[in-house]
Amino acid sequence: xxxxxxxxxxxxxxxxxxxxxxxxxxxxxxxxxxxxxxxxxxxxxxxxxxxxxxxxxxxxxxxxxxxxxxxxxxxxxxxxxxxxxxxxxxxxxxxxxxxxxxxxxxxxxxxxxxxxxxxxxxxxxxxxxxxxxxxxxxxxxx
Amino acid sequence: xxxxxxxxxxxxxxxxxxxxxxxxxxxxxxxxxxxxxxxxxxxxxxxxxxxxxxxxxxxxxxxxxxxxxxxxxxxxxxxxxxxxxxxxxxxxxxxxxxxxxxxxxxxxxxxxxxxxxxxxxxxxxxxxxxxxxxxxxxxxx
Numbered sequence: 001x002x003x004x005x006x007x008x009x010x011x012x013x014x015x016x017x018x019x020x021x022x023x024x025x026x027x028x029x030x031x032x033x034x035x036x037x038x039x040x041x042x043x044x045x046x047x048x049x050x051x052x053x054x055x056x057x058x059x060x061x062x063x064x065x066x067x068x069x070x071x072x073x074x075x076x077x078x079x080x081x082x083x084x085x086x087x088x089x090x091x092x093x094x095x096x097x098x099x100x101x102x103x104x105x106x107x108x109x110x111x112x113x114x115x116x117x118x119x120x121x122x123x124x125x126x127x128x129x130x131x132x133x134x135x136x137x138x139x140x141x142x
Numbered sequence: 143x144x145x146x147x148x149x150x151x152x153x154x155x156x157x158x159x160x161x162x163x164x165x166x167x168x169x170x171x172x173x174x175x176x177x178x179x180x181x182x183x184x185x186x187x188x189x190x191x192x193x194x195x196x197x198x199x200x201x202x203x204x205x206x207x208x209x210x211x212x213x214x215x216x217x218x219x220x221x222x223x224x225x226x227x228x229x230x231x232x233x234x235x236x237x238x239x240x241x242x243x244x245x246x247x248x249x250x251x252x253x254x255x256x257x258x259x260x261x262x263x264x265x266x267x268x269x270x271x272x273x274x275x276x277x278x279x280x281x282x283x
Binding site: 021027030031033034035036037051060061062064065066068069072073077078079081082083084085086087088133 | 166169170172173174175176178180181187189190191194195198199215218219220221222223224225226228229
């Protein structure tokens with residue numbers, strides 16, 4: 001857990017501490033249960049192939065939710081998040097090899113209006129950007 | 143019948159009331175691999191994207207509406223936005239109401255924009271989830 005950001009230290013260009021996570025098949029099964037999204041492309045090789053995917057893929061909302069930790073860890077309070085938007089550009093393929101897929105999240109402040117910061121997230125898996133136009137707005141003050 | 147411009151503005155009845163529980167919030171935070179202590183215990187808040195649990199229930203109305211002729215297996219989630227008045231928290235009893243905001247038909251592809259309003263049973267707005275879906279129509283036989 002990182003300390004809460006001090007608003008006086010934040011400016012456009014401020015980089016957030018990066019986050020690297022690993023998603024395994026077990027994580028996908030756990031998210032399927034927690035979210036209720038039981039689409040078999042997230043656990044079955046057979047169904048993933050049938051719709052033309054290169055393998056079992058992570059739920060877009062799992063990648064989206066996991067990536068937001070880079071912001072909530074930085075501000076130290078998830079209640080400060082005002083909005084969060086992403087485009088699902090590439091699926092995160094999660095192999096059944098006990099290792100899974102590495103997802104690397106970096107982020108920086110791209111706008112600051114008073115104490116409301118807009119953070120742009122870069123989310124990369126397998127060398128490819130998997131979320132596009134990922135932006136979170138977060139309240140830094142009081 | 144297929145989805146068309148005339149369906150813009152259609153709103154479905156609110157989902158059945160959903161109660162946010164400590165167990166479910168902890169389960170969701172664990173699924174995100176997020177150990178933030180705010181997500182634990184009887185006074186927990188839910189991770190921001192927990193709103194997707196409510197959204198998923200509301201999306202069913204869209205995909206089960208026979209008039210729109212959509213097949214879930216031919217749907218791709220294009221983008222997702224959440225706007226938060228506040229986070230969901232343990233003890234909240236909420237519903238989710240879906241409205242079709244945008245329909246564009248491009249050949250055999252439908253582009254559908256839908257927003258979901260999450261409100262407490264006391265009608266307090268909590269969050270809005272806005273998504274774009276790409277749907278491929280079945281090829282004509």
